[in-house]
Amino acid sequence: AQSVSQHNHHVILSEAASLELGCNYSYGGTVNLFWYVQYPGQHLQLLLKYFSGDPLVKGIKGFEAEFIKSKFSFNLRKPSVQWSDTAEYFCAVSYSSASKIIFGSGTRLSIRP
């Protein structure tokens, strides 16, 4: 069955620390990979996406992610976090349009000012 795993449930960092959130997906052929962010009380917003090509993708707000096919991973990174990055982060995968978009369990990121 298609699935997405996020192993970090809650990450607490100080401002300016570097961030890496893990995401692994189950094999299912060609995949579309996403990271969404949900700020407190707000809707899901797309941070970045990978469909094909360069496995290192850059998104909004200084985030980037690397697709490593051999590890079925799509980890999210940011070199220096800010207090405003406090949010819930969801990794998601789909295998085509109008198919299931499956979300990981989410990682809550708390940033100490």
Add this chain to the structure above:
Amino acid sequence: DTEVTQTPKHLVMGMTNKKSLKCEQHMGHRAMYWYKQKAKKPPELMFVYSYEKLSINESVPSRFSPECPNSSLLNLHLHALQPEDSALYLCASQGRTVHTEAFFGQGTRLTVV
């Protein structure tokens, strides 16, 4: 316009009530989704519509009834809900090509009393 608009934003209903949630997008997207999100949990897929036809029903109880009147609108009709159905209901739409992300609405916060 990259908006998915959901109404109402908040809804309180009794267990014997009938109500409807509405979702609208004008991006020409032909795939539309309903998700349910409980507090501190990831969105869970309920239904997928592709070209106005129901393509995926994730074994959702019949007290939830989706409807897609046209390519821009998606409704979720609610009847005889239970308190455990209280959640944030998210609508999303996605373009027709394979490589495209889903855009999410702000959700309807539903409370069943």
